[in-house]
Amino acid sequence: xxxxxxVKLMTRLAAYEEGEGKRNEAIGSYFRGDYLSLQIMKSxxxxxxxxxxxxxxxxxxxxxxxxxxxxxxxxxQYAKNIIFYYIAFTAVYTVISYVVYAFRYRKAKKRLKVYxxxxxxxxxxxxxxxxxxxx
Amino acid sequence: xxxxxxLREQLKLLCSKYEIYLIPIGKFLTAMFTFLIINGNIGYxxxxxxxxxxxxxxxxxxxxxxxxxxxxxxGLTLAHLYALSLECAAVVGILFLLMFLLYFRFSPKDTFVVxxxxxxxxxxxxxxxxxxxxxxxxxSSVVSVGCGVVVYYILDYVKDCASALTALDAEGMTSKFKxxxxxxxxxxxxxxxxxxxxxxxxxxxxxxxxxxxxxxxIAIIVGGLANILMLLVGDLVLVTNISIxxxxxxxxxxxxxxxxxxxxxxxxxxTRTERVQFEDDEYYYYVKAVPKxxxxxxxxxxxxxxxxxxxxxxxVVRRSSATVQRSENAVSxxxxxxxxxxxxxxxxxxxxxxxxxxxxxxxxxxxAKRYVDNHSK
Numbered sequence: 226x227x228x229x230x231x232v233k234l235m236t237r238l239a240a241y242e243e244g245e246g247k248r249n250e251a252i253g254s255y256f257r258g259d260y261l262s263l264q265i266m267k268s269x270x271x272x273x274x275x276x277x278x279x280x281x282x283x284x285x286x287x288x289x290x291x292x293x294x295x296x297x298x299x300x301x302q303y304a305k306n307i308i309f310y311y312i313a314f315t316a317v318y319t320v321i322s323y324v325v326y327a328f329r330y331r332k333a334k335k336r337l338k339v340y341x342x343x344x345x346x347x348x349x350x351x352x353x354x355x356x357x358x359x360x
Numbered sequence: 361x362x363x364x365x366x367l368r369e370q371l372k373l374l375c376s377k378y379e380i381y382l383i384p385i386g387k388f389l390t391a392m393f394t395f396l397i398i399n400g401n402i403g404y405x406x407x408x409x410x411x412x413x414x415x416x417x418x419x420x421x422x423x424x425x426x427x428x429x430x431x432x433x434x435g436l437t438l439a440h441l442y443a444l445s446l447e448c449a450a451v452v453g454i455l456f457l458l459m460f461l462l463y464f465r466f467s468p469k470d471t472f473v474v475x476x477x478x479x480x481x482x483x484x485x486x487x488x489x490x491x492x493x494x495x496x497x498x499x500s501s502v503v504s505v506g507c508g509v510v511v512y513y514i515l516d517y518v519k520d521c522a523s524a525l526t527a528l529d530a531e532g533m534t535s536k537f538k539x540x541x542x543x544x545x546x547x548x549x550x551x552x553x554x555x556x557x558x559x560x561x562x563x564x565x566x567x568x569x570x571x572x573x574x575x576x577x578i579a580i581i582v583g584g585l586a587n588i589l590m591l592l593v594g595d596l597v598l599v600t601n602i603s604i605x606x607x608x609x610x611x612x613x614x615x616x617x618x619x620x621x622x623x624x625x626x627x628x629x630x631t632r633t634e635r636v637q638f639e640d641d642e643y644y645y646y647v648k649a650v651p652k653x654x655x656x657x658x659x660x661x662x663x664x665x666x667x668x669x670x671x672x673x674x675x676v677v678r679r680s681s682a683t684v685q686r687s688e689n690a691v692s693x694x695x696x697x698x699x700x701x702x703x704x705x706x707x708x709x710x711x712x713x714x715x716x717x718x719x720x721x722x723x724x725x726x727x728a729k730r731y732v733d734n735h736s737k
Contacts, residue, residue: 239636
């Protein structure tokens with residue numbers, strides 16, 4: 226005999242699992258600190274690649290100047306400037322990603338809590354059904 | 361208005377009923393339209409600009425996730441630019457990469473706006489984008505719309521300067537890079553447009569969230585006016601050569617476009633039909649959960665106009681007879697309750713003296729009489 230209430234609940238749970246649930250479960254499988262460190266590491270890598278691309282564009286744009294003035298430029302000062310810009314760029318990007326991912330983690334945890342509550346309800350329904358069958 | 365509402369409900373029904381076909385068709389049309397616009401504007405690689413190839417690519421996109429259209433469109437754009445000049449393709453490729461690395465890993469859904477902004481620009485309704493994103497998006501949509509504006513202006517620049525870029529072939533790679541980057545960075549109209557669109561999105565977003573009547577309409581109007589104002593100020597300050605009449609007409613057209621969109625699309629609250637499968641100890645379930653939908657049909661009021669008009673006297677008589685009828689009903693109701701109470705009491709006390717019953721009857725009659733008198737007054 227099909228339990229209508231249980232099927233409704235299972236449908237809702239399955240729909241959640243197929244959609245948003247997958248992403249939330251992936252986030253929920255981490256501790257907060259682990260998740261945020263992983264995302265920050267990724268952000269640093271992305272920021273480094275992006276900075277490299279921007280720098281490459283800049284060098285290509287000003288290549289004539291570099292070729293002509295390479296011996297007049299204070300290379301150490303120039304490198305210091307580049308490192309300063311890199312650190313500033315990466316720091317800003319990392320802070321933004323920290324805020325975004327911290328918010329996302331909190332939201333995912335909240336949704337997962339609702340999901341687990343529904344799973345508990347499902348378990349109760351199962352137990353009740355089994356009891357009815359044995360009686 | 362009622363007809364429009366019914367039409368909207370029917371549209372909702374149609375969407376949920378044929379959703380399985382409508383989504384791939386929608387993706388196919390979007391992809392085909394996008395590829396045709398790209399080919400029409402910057403179709404420098406003739407091999408890729410053929411119509412059958414566009415159809416095949418669009419068909420492929422119709423069965424793949426939505427973001428695949430964006431990847432295909434970016435690839436197609438880069439291929440065309442490569443045919444024009446390697447430097448141009450490199451600059452645009454780096455800009456695309458920066459957008460994907462820095463922003464779209466946060467919100468992959470917003471990537472579609474980058475595609476829609478140049479399309480709307482090519483169709484002449486670029487102002488519809490900030491209004492729409494202000495209504496359905498969030499303040500973070502500012503970044504995606506900004507990226508879309510950059511893409512639109514880069515492609516516009518390449519289209520305009522294609523012949524000049526080809527002529528620069530002899531001068532070497534570095535000067536070409538410089539020309540392309542200068543062309544992109546030195547485009548004041550692009551920056552004015554980005555600032556105006558960003559402000560419009562934020563204004564529309566905050567007004568539509570306000571707790572006031574017609575907040576959506578007010579948001580669209582105020583956002584549209586702010587957009588026009590900022591573009592005009594930007595034009596005056598930076599001399600960007602943005603057409604004033606074009607901006608005003610475009611904003612009016614965008615307002616109408618967004619209003620239609622708001623009525624038919626945003627208010628649809630169209631919930632998807634869910635198809636899920638799961639199992640328990642005894643069964644496999646293949647469930648199709650269809651959201652409940654009711655079509656609101658217009659209420660028809662039938663007003664009867666009687667031929668004979670009753671006189672004031674007749675009306676008085678009718679009313680008084682109705683009152684009498686009501687009071688009689690009340691008396692009978694009271695009698696019933698009294699007798700039931702009496703029966704209940706009799707169960708407990710069993711007082712069966714004849715005088716007692718007669719007195720009680722008298723009392724009841726008196727109370728009923730009083731009630732009738734009061735009501736008839």
